[in-house]
Amino acid sequence: MAEDDRRTIPEATVARLPIYLRTLADLAASDTATISSERLAELAGVNAAKVRKDLSHLGSYGTRGVGYDVEYLVYQMSRELGLTHDWPVVIAGAGNLGQALANYAGFGNRGFPVVAMVDTDRSKVGSRINGVPVRHLDELEDIVAEHGDIIAVLATPAGAAQDVADRMISAGVTSVLNFAPAVLNVPDHVWLRKVDLAVELQILSFYRQRHADATATATASAGNGEPAATGTG
């Protein structure tokens, strides 16, 4: 493996690393010392060759004939994913979704403490949700200044998302996770990921609809209602 490859991990691999990490953490908790690519692939729901190729991007941490050392792999992977220290998170929008995210254990527990929520609704500002203070959107610059490099989670209505994102970014935010059902335009230096519930449901709806069509029209012909799609790379 060339020295350069270690610094250019394919996007598809990056998206799978957290899954591997979670699986490996479970294994470590159950006192499993080593694991083969085949078993890890099974647990992570992917192909064994893919596991080996993915892990090879991190370096040669496996031992032929034995497998991978779970503890060491967890350590290296955590380091690579930047999980050795906390990343503060600010949630924009204290509505249903925002509150649920603030309460979500998986957030704060594992390295992503929610340091504040911001909203424009003055009746919410000043309260606390799961211990997280709700502050006014206008205080955003202060919050970023307090915590430095921060991750923005957008849980606002669609109409407000772009405006809030713009303010986040001009305040210095470079990582945005968008839950609002809207397409966001961000500058090149900002990393954006999006989670869209409606889109996911509609994708499911498409395949179901097509399956219904296929079985309806092809009652006697060779109906090929190909199923089994895994989602959200």
Added chain:
Amino acid sequence: MAEDDRRTIPEATVARLPIYLRTLADLAASDTATISSERLAELAGVNAAKVRKDLSHLGSYGTRGVGYDVEYLVYQMSRELGLTHDWPVVIAGAGNLGQALANYAGFGNRGFPVVAMVDTDRSKVGSRINGVPVRHLDELEDIVAEHGDIIAVLATPAGAAQDVADRMISAGVTSVLNFAPAVLNVPDHVWLRKVDLAVELQILSFYRQRHADATATATASAGNGEPAATGTG
């Protein structure tokens, strides 16, 4: 375009159709009659050629020199996505996330009525959340029988997700949207998509971490902190 192509829409295209549809619906609401692929691409945040190729999978609904008829495209796309009728949804898990999803307007409003939530916590069973009745998991078979083909949304703890999924599937469910932070194994005839908050944050963390590394080590060299990644295909 061969007759066959209309029935084999690439997965990547399917994932973008809902975005186009939402954009087009907004345009229709603002009395825009026709739109070019270039403008639609701009609004949807993608490449113009990609828009044309994606839309060509639905058929030749554009007019050269003019663009696409917005209304007609909305109609065809809704039909293709199976949005001409409702798809009932059952949410498993009445915790923070499940409740937020039940309250989420984008769900029930646009063709995905939440007909029930299921949980094993007897203190929750019998109550209503945003008008949605919370029933016991054991009633799952009844619920599926009542509403026929149903979409399952899993908002349970990770440990319970596989069990609940198994029960859903044996009750007849063929579409599953998984919010639980766990890898699910489902039979081939079931469509599965997943949304994982922790994974998304960790992906953001990776790119931020790498960026920090790059700028730290390459203060004087040609620091190439390549940003701008769009998420969740």
Added chain:
DNA sequence: CCGGGATCGTTCACGTGTTCACAAAGTCGC
């Protein structure tokens, strides 16, 4: 010290998705 068995790391071929580029096909002004 050596052979057998297991498993990694990598190469290669293939399929899928993206982007460019351009002919085909339409509109509009005159």
Added chain:
DNA sequence: GCGACTTTGTGAACACGTGAACGATCCCGG
């Protein structure tokens, strides 16, 4: 009607991700 202009639809080149295959490497028992 006709030419200029606009925009679609698609062919082709390219980039990327996947999965199978296999040599390389390591442990273990004797």
